[in-house]
Amino acid sequence: MNINPKKISEPQLKEQEFSINHQKLIDATIETIAKRGLADTTIAQVAKKAMVSQGYANFRFKSKENLLLSSLKFLSDEYKNSWQRIFEDNNLDPVGRVIKIIENDFSSKIANRNKIAVWVSFYSEVKFRPSYLTICQKQDEIYSSQMEKLIKEVNFLTDQTFLTPREISETYLSMVDGLWQRILFDPKMYSHVFCKGLVKKYFRNIYIDEKRFL
Amino acid sequence: MNINPKKISEPQLKEQEFSINHQKLIDATIETIAKRGLADTTIAQVAKKAMVSQGYANFRFKSKENLLLSSLKFLSDEYKNSWQRIFEDNNLDPVGRVIKIIENDFSSKIANRNKIAVWVSFYSEVKFRPSYLTICQKQDEIYSSQMEKLIKEVNFLTDQTFLTPREISETYLSMVDGLWQRILFDPKMYSHVFCKGLVKKYFRNIYIDEKRFL
DNA sequence: TTTTGTATTGAATAATCATTCAATATGGCT
DNA sequence: AGCCATATTGAATGATTATTCAATACAAAA
Incomplete structure (x- = not known):
């Protein structure tokens, strides 16, 4: 049914701060702001750069503001x-x-x-x-x-x-x-x-x- | 038909830079950015502060970017x-x-x-x-x-x-x-x-x- | 007064996005 | 193998907003 296979789960860690995806999203956010500016930074772009789904980025950080x-x-x-x-x-x-x-x-x-x-x-x-x-x-x-x-x-x-x-x-x-x-x-x-x-x-x-x- | 009466036209000037509305919009833009930030500055807010219609602000400056x-x-x-x-x-x-x-x-x-x-x-x-x-x-x-x-x-x-x-x-x-x-x-x-x-x-x-x- | 050209409106449009969530995949456990 | 808990997806939703434009008001000219 799905064209794109889902990502293979990373080993789970209790401290979310140390999760790979957590840091990948933060890095992607900084790169995106640096390239396009804060005003043009969207969750979709950040998620794409971090290679996770848009929904996940929001789920992980609760909100764009929080990210x-x-x-x-x-x-x-x-x-x-x-x-x-x-x-x-x-x-x-x-x-x-x-x-x-x-x-x-x-x-x-x-x-x-x-x-x-x-x-x-x-x-x-x-x-x-x-x-x-x-x-x-x-x-x-x-x-x-x-x-x-x-x-x-x-x-x-x-x-x-x-x-x-x-x-x-x-x-x-x-x-x-x-x-x-x-x-x-x-x-x-x-x-x-x-x-x-x-x-x-x-x-x-x-x-x-x-x-x-x- | 219209509830709100239209604004009385200001005397027309050839140089648009000297038009009252032109300057009112610029002042309103600066005030709005100062109060809410560039990211949250919308044409609607600026137009409201300048007391002209939203459509007019766009018409006058061609685009938000230009304003x-x-x-x-x-x-x-x-x-x-x-x-x-x-x-x-x-x-x-x-x-x-x-x-x-x-x-x-x-x-x-x-x-x-x-x-x-x-x-x-x-x-x-x-x-x-x-x-x-x-x-x-x-x-x-x-x-x-x-x-x-x-x-x-x-x-x-x-x-x-x-x-x-x-x-x-x-x-x-x-x-x-x-x-x-x-x-x-x-x-x-x-x-x-x-x-x-x-x-x-x-x-x-x-x-x-x-x-x-x- | 009527006409005409310009100024101004405000509602409709279309695009963009953050956010939500039901569906699905995954990996460990029994 | 089958089940469960968690991780992740992606499409749908609803809100916001720039932009457009047909409709309307106005001032001056005729």
């Missing part, structure tokens, strides 16, 4: 992990950490055009979906305060006193957001090399004796 | 004008101009939460709609080059040589974009005063003797 939210959560966690790894590395001193953070923020894994497109899509809806805001805002607060603490350590080791740790940290984080957005417009001009160079020059100007910022 | 594009163009022009006014003011010296630009970028007319929401909505679609990209990119190129030229003049009058005009200009423009986005998340924390202070402190640190950056 989108899960995808945002996934991206957010990925970023958090890469950041956390830098802070747990005991071989790094404060300046080394700052440099690693810059490298990470403009690495091809984090700052590629597809992922930025997804981030910006969600950002743009933040004002209208409290659930998006919660994730994005909480994320931001963590990075702000951790970065500020880190800069405080750097300041302590240098003779920089004009700019407060808060000011440096807020400036850096804003710059990153702004540069990410520009990567979307013009990825050639705003290459990773260019962006990293710009940010490092900012730090170099503050900590004029710290040769590592170059 | 959105016209609204983006309007915002873009508004920004361009405010920027241009600063450059045409002959009473200002280079530093004075930079300060005016900062004031303008975080004025309540330009950097209010509604308009930022609209900007970010369009930004997020830039990768998928070449027509949006054209407007946003062209705008950005103008500000980049004009700002760079301006900073070159400031550098010339000071002993700052470490950072190039290009670097300062790119850093400033990225910061503004980043801060605008943050205003959406948390307008209390990222108040206009805070944002202006942060940016001025950036310049103060570069041009350490220029007391006006404070």
